[in-house]
Amino acid sequence: MKSEFIDCNAAAEELKVTSQFLRKLAREGKVPSYRLSARILRFNLDEVRECMRKNAVAVGNAGA
Secondary structure (H helix, E strand, C coil): CCCCEEEHHHHHHHHCCCHHHHHHHHHCCCCCCEECCCCCEEEEHHHHHHHHHHCCCCCCCCCC
8 A cells, every 4th residue: 555645734634623733733743744844744644543543532523
């Protein structure tokens, strides 16, 4: 399976959370993220889902 890196807005939409909530989780080190530059942040959706599942981070209405 090919890993795909997507931007914060796309990842948040897939996870049904706000982009602000996802950025907060990344900043706090609660989900894996990849900073390509000062302004570019990418997420591997499979890694984020697995991390959220393991750490019981609520998805759906979280941060809405």
